[in-house]
Amino acid sequence: MGVEEGAVRSSVRHEVALAPRQALEGLLRDALQRPPCLVSFSGGRDSSLVLAVATHVARREGLPLPVPYTRCFPSAEASDEREWQELVVRHLGLEDWQVVRFHNELDLIGPVARRLLRQHGLVFPVLLYVLGETFESAVGGSHLTGEGGDEVLGSRRATFARYALTSARWLARPREVKGIFRHVAPRPLRRALLEQEYRLHPLATWLRPGAAGEVARHLARQRALEPLGWQKSLSWYLATKRVSMFKASTGALASLYDVEHLDPLFDASFVSALGQAGGGLGFASRSDAMAYLVGDLLPAPVIARTTKAAFNNAYFTATAREFAGTWDGRGVDDDLVDVEALRAEWRKPVPSALSFGLLQAAWLASNAQQ
Numbered sequence: 001m002g003v004e005e006g007a008v009r010s011s012v013r014h015e016v017a018l019a020p021r022q023a024l025e026g027l028l029r030d031a032l033q034r035p036p037c038l039v040s041f042s043g044g045r046d047s048s049l050v051l052a053v054a055t056h057v058a059r060r061e062g063l064p065l066p067v068p069y070t071r072c073f074p075s076a077e078a079s080d081e082r083e084w085q086e087l088v089v090r091h092l093g094l095e096d097w098q099v100v101r102f103h104n105e106l107d108l109i110g111p112v113a114r115r116l117l118r119q120h121g122l123v124f125p126v127l128l129y130v131l132g133e134t135f136e137s138a139v140g141g142s143h144l145t146g147e148g149g150d151e152v153l154g155s156r157r158a159t160f161a162r163y164a165l166t167s168a169r170w171l172a173r174p175r176e177v178k179g180i181f182r183h184v185a186p187r188p189l190r191r192a193l194l195e196q197e198y199r200l201h202p203l204a205t206w207l208r209p210g211a212a213g214e215v216a217r218h219l220a221r222q223r224a225l226e227p228l229g230w231q232k233s234l235s236w237y238l239a240t241k242r243v244s245m246f247k248a249s250t251g252a253l254a255s256l257y258d259v260e261h262l263d264p265l266f267d268a269s270f271v272s273a274l275g276q277a278g279g280g281l282g283f284a285s286r287s288d289a290m291a292y293l294v295g296d297l298l299p300a301p302v303i304a305r306t307t308k309a310a311f312n313n314a315y316f317t318a319t320a321r322e323f324a325g326t327w328d329g330r331g332v333d334d335d336l337v338d339v340e341a342l343r344a345e346w347r348k349p350v351p352s353a354l355s356f357g358l359l360q361a362a363w364l365a366s367n368a369q370q
Helices: 003-032 045-061 082-092 111-120 128-135 149-153 157-166 174-184 187-200 209-223 230-238 241-256 268-278 286-294 318-326 339-347 353-366
Strands: 037-040 067-072 098-101 142-144 260-262
Touching: 003 045, 003 142, 003 260, 003 268, 003 286, 037 045, 037 128, 045 082, 045 142, 045 149, 045 286, 067 082, 067 128, 111 128, 111 353, 128 142, 128 241, 149 230, 149 286, 157 174, 157 230, 174 187, 187 209, 230 268, 241 260, 268 286, 318 339, 318 353, 339 353
Parallel strands: 037 067, 037 142, 067 098, 142 260
Antiparallel strands: none
16 A cells, blocks of 8 residues: 555544544534524533533634533532533633522423423423523523433443443343343344333332333334434434434523534534444443543543433422322323322332433422412
8 A cells, every 4th residue: 555545544533533523513603603602511421522612612613612511409419510620620720600500490290390380281301491501591592401312422322332342241141141131132132121120120129010011112112213323323312203302392492592502522423423433343341432522522531431420309399299298190191001009100219310300290299370
């Protein structure tokens, strides 16, 4: 191979490598041109990624810097990300950082949630009202989140295929063999294995057996449709009902506040570019994907981080617990839901987020005349 040919191939690889970052920068440039540009910033890897790229673009283009907007919940210890937040903000050199402290104001049936529930009833996602609170600080401007990072940058079926092909260690671990096989097996077998898993370890223990079985069948049927290839898998996920409903709901709410809302990691142009760059099997890990996209913009500990905050108790506060303690069973279908099992879930120190929508439905039914 001659020097000239090698230079051409190297240039092609460089252009492919830049494509996802360029797509992301283009999306964020548009948002930055409509200040104030708030970034919902928890300190996690996804919101840090978006904040870092937005800051980079703003400085390069001479645009107003993005403003990290952080919700702090002093009574929910598992949500505390202060150390990571400060590391990222300090590294990016941002001086304008909005930190808002909440106690029970953002409870599932607190004052902010009640306004949305009374006006629109149950909505998806359950925590949509939280965005409404943030939009009030971004009226006339734009708002960005890192939503979608878990799904787009995290493990997909191709990740397990890569692991099986590149690591012989999994052959010595029967449990890992079974786990990998569940992801790479042909669709009919994969569907059966997934349904068995959901039945053995139900996601919602408060469902009646018949309802739990139907949920298991539905989830297995849907997950079994995911293609094996990295790029096709990402495109498939982006087209799911969950994502389309999420984008429609957040967009509709943002329009009420005259806010341009964007979840850039869910954007089709970015996901398509990322899919092409990842090749058939995608990235080796979430950290590799992060390093590929923003290794030059974020501290190494953030790139390689494996911990994650939990916000269940930030939204299921004393307000929700008080209502749950006096709830009379209204608002849920007794044919589908075991009311006593649901009560028991709500009495747990950390209730499952999958039960949050039922709590709001119960509150609406109990306050229908108010």
